[in-house]
Amino acid sequence: VSTDPGVTARTRNPRGQGAILRGQLVAAAASLLASVDHPEALTLRRVAREVGIAPASIYGHFADLEDLLQHVLQLRYQELADILVAANDDERAVVRLVRVCAAYVRWGLEHPGEYRTLFGGRVPVGMSGTTHDRGKELLVLLTGALADATGSERAADIERQEAAGILLWTSLHGLVEARAEHPGIRWPAWSEQVITLVALHASRDRGEISEIAASLPGDPN
Amino acid sequence: VSTDPGVTARTRNPRGQGAILRGQLVAAAASLLASVDHPEALTLRRVAREVGIAPASIYGHFADLEDLLQHVLQLRYQELADILVAANDDERAVVRLVRVCAAYVRWGLEHPGEYRTLFGGRVPVGMSGTTHDRGKELLVLLTGALADATGSERAADIERQEAAGILLWTSLHGLVEARAEHPGIRWPAWSEQVITLVALHASRDRGEISEIAASLPGDPN
DNA sequence: TGTACATCAGTGAACGCGCGTTCACTGATGTAC
DNA sequence: TGTACATCAGTGAACGCGCGTTCACTGATGTAC
Numbered sequence: 469v470s471t472d473p474g475v476t477a478r479t480r481n482p483r484g485q486g487a488i489l490r491g492q493l494v495a496a497a498a499s500l501l502a503s504v505d506h507p508e509a510l511t512l513r514r515v516a517r518e519v520g521i522a523p524a525s526i527y528g529h530f531a532d533l534e535d536l537l538q539h540v541l542q543l544r545y546q547e548l549a550d551i552l553v554a555a556n557d558d559e560r561a562v563v564r565l566v567r568v569c570a571a572y573v574r575w576g577l578e579h580p581g582e583y584r585t586l587f588g589g590r591v592p593v594g595m596s597g598t599t600h601d602r603g604k605e606l607l608v609l610l611t612g613a614l615a616d617a618t619g620s621e622r623a624a625d626i627e628r629q630e631a632a633g634i635l636l637w638t639s640l641h642g643l644v645e646a647r648a649e650h651p652g653i654r655w656p657a658w659s660e661q662v663i664t665l666v667a668l669h670a671s672r673d674r675g676e677i678s679e680i681a682a683s684l685p686g687d688p689n
Numbered sequence: 690v691s692t693d694p695g696v697t698a699r700t701r702n703p704r705g706q707g708a709i710l711r712g713q714l715v716a717a718a719a720s721l722l723a724s725v726d727h728p729e730a731l732t733l734r735r736v737a738r739e740v741g742i743a744p745a746s747i748y749g750h751f752a753d754l755e756d757l758l759q760h761v762l763q764l765r766y767q768e769l770a771d772i773l774v775a776a777n778d779d780e781r782a783v784v785r786l787v788r789v790c791a792a793y794v795r796w797g798l799e800h801p802g803e804y805r806t807l808f809g810g811r812v813p814v815g816m817s818g819t820t821h822d823r824g825k826e827l828l829v830l831l832t833g834a835l836a837d838a839t840g841s842e843r844a845a846d847i848e849r850q851e852a853a854g855i856l857l858w859t860s861l862h863g864l865v866e867a868r869a870e871h872p873g874i875r876w877p878a879w880s881e882q883v884i885t886l887v888a889l890h891a892s893r894d895r896g897e898i899s900e901i902a903a904s905l906p907g908d909p910n
Numbered sequence: 911t912g913t914a915c916a917t918c919a920g921t922g923a924a925c926g927c928g929c930g931t932t933c934a935c936t937g938a939t940g941t942a943c
Numbered sequence: 944t945g946t947a948c949a950t951c952a953g954t955g956a957a958c959g960c961g962c963g964t965t966c967a968c969t970g971a972t973g974t975a976c
Contacts, residue, residue, distance in 0.1 A: 632885075749951095
């Protein structure tokens with residue numbers, strides 16, 4: 469009785485190519501992370517089942533489930549970081565800010581499982597150190613974009629700038645989490661919400677921000 | 690060998706007073722909910738251990754764990770709702786708004802476990818209907834306070850008002866969740882953040898809001 | 911060219927754990943006759 | 944006033960489940976002599 473589709477006689481990898489399974493494990497874990505709504509449903513045995521191997525086989529490639537999860541999160545994190553860095557590229561500071569914020573929210577909404585595991589809930593034990601440091605990178609990037617856009621040049625404003633960056637991030641974060649967690653609410657388009665948030669936090673005219681957002685590539689939701 | 694402190698020979702309740710245990714169960718579940726950081730650690734057996742009864746005894750009072758949890762959440766929800774309604778009482782609309790926002794954030798920060806279960810993560814299955822409806826009440830309250838404070842009187846603005854209320858709520862929500870989930874960040878005082886958010890979302894001068902907040906009773910953190 | 915051997919990739923059975931849920935039960939207490 | 948009985952509050956053992964982790968193993972493949 470072949471109940472599972474993945475049961476189809478996995479062929480053992482050739483001699484020197486044991487690392488192939490490692491890649492498959494990462495891919496399977498990533499897939500599960502993306503599809504499953506709460507992270508604790510991502511179990512070692514589930515990953516093994518997905519790939520079609522014995523649960524014990526994972527230990528040849530990762531110390532434990534957390535080690536595997538950490539690798540996956542690392543990749544996702546890098547993906548988001550790359551996107552934000554790429555978005556943070558324009559001559560006009562306010563355009564950079566709009567692009568960064570929109571890219572952040574978009575990624576979060578498109579990857580609810582990953583976002584939740586990275587930024588929501590208590591961060592997994594092993595990740596805390598790494599994620600914390602890297603999370604600061606993103607916060608610094610956002611804070612810089614906001615400071616550039618508001619144009620306060622004085623160095624003495626650093627503390628204020630940091631507070632403003634943190635606050636903008638918490639708002640974007642709340643937007644991503646709230647939309648994912650409360651699908652029952654009749655949400656406005658997320659792009660409109662981002663536009664409003666950017667306008668408020670950067671003290672800009674909403675029409676100006678809206679025009680900038682409209683000129684960006686990518687579907688407007 | 691008495692390992693647990695709660696093991697001390699619980700005496701059976703007298704004849705007509707079986708409902709006492711019910712209350713104890715609710716209290717124990719509430720306590721666990723408050724102390725435990727992720728809600729899925731709140732198990733039926735843990736509650737039973739906390740009260741000092743056999744796991745099976747819970748079934749005399751609740752259909753299952755979810756039924757129990759639902760009762761607890763109902764109480765917490767009512768508690769928050771009462772607080773917000775009480776806060777939404779002042780002659781000046783902007784004062785009401787500040788008080789409501791501050792009360793919301795304060796409650797969330799003081800009850801991270803409960804807040805997380807109520808508003809974060811996917812709402813437990815059985816709760817979804819109830820919570821959803823009641824959550825709307827709070828959102829309506831907040832939206833009304835914001836609309837009053839911004840003073841747009843036209844009825845045609847309803848949609849805009851709702852969008853503004855939703856956005857303010859997502860920001861407050863993000864504030865509560867982010868502070869709870871990312872203790873590593875060097876957070877400004879939460880009251881300052883609330884002041885800034887209210888000023889931004891209500892298009893008020895920050896100094897004005899700050900003065901209002903300072904005049905409120907309760908420690909300013 | 912043949913063969914012993916080490917290595918590699920992965921298996922399969924078993925372990926103990928905590929969990930939700932069931933089921934027949936126990937023993938005290940109030941009530942009916 | 945005494946006694947049989949129903950009810951109430953809760954017990955204790957057992958079940959099957961999925962989990963992470965361990966351990967000795969298997970069988971194919973490359974390499975050394």
